[in-house]
Amino acid sequence: MALKSPGGQQTTEFEQILKESTSELMEKVENGNLSDAVNLIQRINDERNRNLYLEVGRLTRALHDAITNFHIDVGAGNPVSEEMSQMANATDRLNYVIKMTQDAANQTMDKVDESAPVAEHLREQATSLRQDWARLVRREMKPDEFRDLYRKIDDFLKETEDQAGTLSSNFNDILLAQGYQDLTGQVLIKVITLVQEIEENLVNLVCMAGQVDQITGIQHDTSDRVAEEAHAPEGPIVNAEQRKDVVSGQDEVDDLLSSLGF
């Protein structure tokens, strides 16, 4: 991300001075004009210090702006602030998503738990009735059993009517419970926007850090960076099509394990 700044010009000016001075310096050294050469070195050093001073000032201001952009409430003396930091806001929103999805899942499972026995009961009754009906068809039924059958059929039809009504109602409740998705979607979109803003600001900071390195000539030792463990947990993979190190389903898991003798 390019940083627009007058400081950019400053660096180029310093580079220019450096270039000119270097050739002048070489000339003086070759001519044996050591005192002039030393004075020139002093001038280059002074120029470097001035440039450093200006750059640090510019970067400090830019850093301050970047931190402000993070909207983090770092005020030491306001424990009760009306305007919550956006980061805390984002955390709340994500917790809201977790809660909503958990509630919806539990509501749906509750309805399933209610409906399964209803369906099972209907099935059992139908099975029992069919057996009676089969006996009737085979003329194995006695008259009083036949009268019983009238009642049983009537009861069964009434129960089916009621239970089917219950099931319909449960299905409807399940449908409604999925309504969380639009609410969580809206909330997540807001958080995505915030994350993108933060990413932009961070990239900005990284740019500035790079400039500091450039001006001061600092080199960083990256040898102590800890390598990420290959089997660190990542959670559900969201871009499986782009990943080569991920299995695509249970069958692949089974194949992988049996190919290794497990």
Add this chain to the structure above:
Amino acid sequence: MDKNMKILIVDDFSTMRRIVKNLLRDLGFTNTHEADDGLTAIPLLETGNFDFLVTDWNMPGMTGFDLLKTCRADPKLKDLPILMVTAEAKREQIVAAAQAGVNGYIVKPFTAAVLKEKIEKIFERIEQQ
């Protein structure tokens, strides 16, 4: 395979614990217990005489992978049958879990049929030994 065997279900999401519990109940296993993290599972396993452990990988306090290694290093728990049910799908992880001694590995989302098959396979293997 005893349908009354004592099973511990470990997952930090209560909805997943509920699903696994219900699926196990449908398969006839009603003696189920729950823990919400590897850390809370350990004391339960130490004293509870469990016959089977079903665990997620990704948990905040102690991961299922670390729980697996802890069990295998404990003389009382080293032979406990352990099934991982998890969203972790990297090949390196699957291999690492197998090498650490997991008895079965199921990736989410999964079906009741897969759960049944893996449980049966685990106990078949144990009976063969």
